[in-house]
Amino acid sequence: MQLLQQTIDQIQGIDRQMEEKARMYIDSLAKPPQSLGKLESLALQIAxxxxDLAPKIDNKAVIVMAADHGVYEEGVTPNPQSTTVFQTLSFPKGTTGMCTIAKISNAQVIPVDIGVxxxxxxxAGVIIKKVKYGTDNMAKGPAMTREEAIQAIEVGIEVATEAIQNGINLIGTGEMGIGNTTPSAAVLSVLHGCDPLAVTGFGAGVGAGGIEYKAEVIRKVIALNEPNAEDPxxxxxxxxxxEICGMAGIFLAAAANRVxxxxxxxxxxxxxxxxxxxxxxVKAYLIPSHLSEEPGAKIAAELLGLEPMLHMNMRLGEGSGAALAFPILDAACSMITNMVTLEEAAALLVAK
Known part of the structure; x- marks a missing residue:
């Protein structure tokens, strides 16, 4: 708990003076104002x-948190739970869907066993930080103890902080865990105060009962465990x-380190x-990538005030959307770093 609280306390709001400086500089570049749309917004945010008005994001990494789920026992997905193992072991080999996308921008892939x-x-090339061997079946009781949840968040903080200390200056978040759209929908249903059906989707495949059954399992889970929506x-x-906890820790560590x-x-x-x-x-440090096909994705993004930049009909997970967004962020940084200002452009004309 000490690391978690220290990290939370370390996170500061963005520098408004720097934001205004960056905005004025971007507006002075040799282009009509806002003509590059979201590229300008991204450049502003990263700067x-x-x-830095010439920000560097040349050392990227996708950190993938891998874990299993006890609620798998309820038949919420037909996919074998062993998939979590072989996919996690495939990340160091660079053979998963996300890995092939990450190669485009030479991003590192950092897989973490937080609960396989x-x-x-x-x-095997996987960082072993196992908190426990998958969550407990939350249809029969809590998925984990409060102490285990904090430990898992702190694993994310530790891994992300170490990556940053090793020179990583842009992080993407990823996960691997068969059945993990079920707890995601459960968490969002509680935080949003909505019926689970509104945020429950196909995932990587639904069991024989379909989405209605999956939502009903989540209703029972919430009724049984009575999570406090005021206590995340x-x-x-x-x-x-x-893995949800681990990624939360990544976000906290990135914000605390201004990455x-x-x-x-x-x-x-x-x-x-x-x-x-x-x-x-934390919100100021988040860059959204794509709008997942899962129905809860849009709701979760709206709650955060985020607008995903990519609409690619994707629902793979693993960090695939984050990796796909990396080249766009490179373009935004290249724009602010390499484009001349109107004043510089005029001077070049005079010099000729």
């Missing part, structure tokens, strides 16, 4: 976060997941919502 149900080989740690402990962090899809956005409940200043 403000980093405090099986033991993974120590030499209570919510994520009772009806959440270990921009890219939010992936549904599960990542729910994690960002948890982090922002712990410290609202």
């Amino acid at each position: 403000t976060i980093t405090g 149900k099986e033991d993974l080989p120590q030499d 740690i209570d919510v994520v402990a009772k009806v959440g997941g270990l 921009p962090v890219v939010v992936d899809g549904y599960i990542s956005t729910v994690s960002a919502l948890i982090a922002s409940k712990l410290n609202p200043n």
Whole structure:
């Protein structure tokens, strides 16, 4: 709890003077004002976060939190739980969907076992930070204890902080865990105060009962565990997941270290919502990537005040949307770094 509280306390609001300086500089570039649309907004945000009018995001990483879920026992997905293991072991090999996208921008992939149900080989290239062997079945009781939830958040803080200390200057969030759209929908349903059906989707595949059954399981989970919507740690402990906690820790660490962090899809956005409940200043450091096909993704983004930049009909997870957004962020930084101002352009004409 000490690391978590220290990190929360460390997070400051953005520098408004720097924001205004960056805005004025971008407006002075050789183009009509706002003609580059969201590229300008992204450049403004990254320059403000980093405090640099020529921001560098040349050392990127997607941190992938992997964990299993006890609620799998309720038949919410037909996919074998063993998928979590072989996909987690595939990240170091660079063969997953997200990894192939991350290669485009030379981003590192940092996989973390925060709660996979099986033991993974120590030499597989996965960081082993296992809090427990998957969550407990939240249809029969809390997914984890409050202490385990805090421990999992602190794992995210530790991994992200170490990456930043090693030179990472742009982080994307990712996850791997069969069944994890169920706890994501449960957490969002509690925080938004809505019926689970409104935020429950197909995920990577629904069980025989379909989405209605999946939503009914979530209703029972919430009724049984009675999570306190005013206490985000209570919510994520009772009806959440270990990787959801881990990603929340990544967001907190990035904000505390003034490093921009890219939010992936549904599960990542729910994690960002948890982090922002712990410290609202986190929101200023979040860069949304894509709008997931999951119905709760739009609701979660709206609660955070985020507008995803990509609409690609994706729902893979893993951090795939975050990795896909990296080249766009490179373009935004190139714009603010390399474009001449109107004054400079005029001077060049005179010099000729």
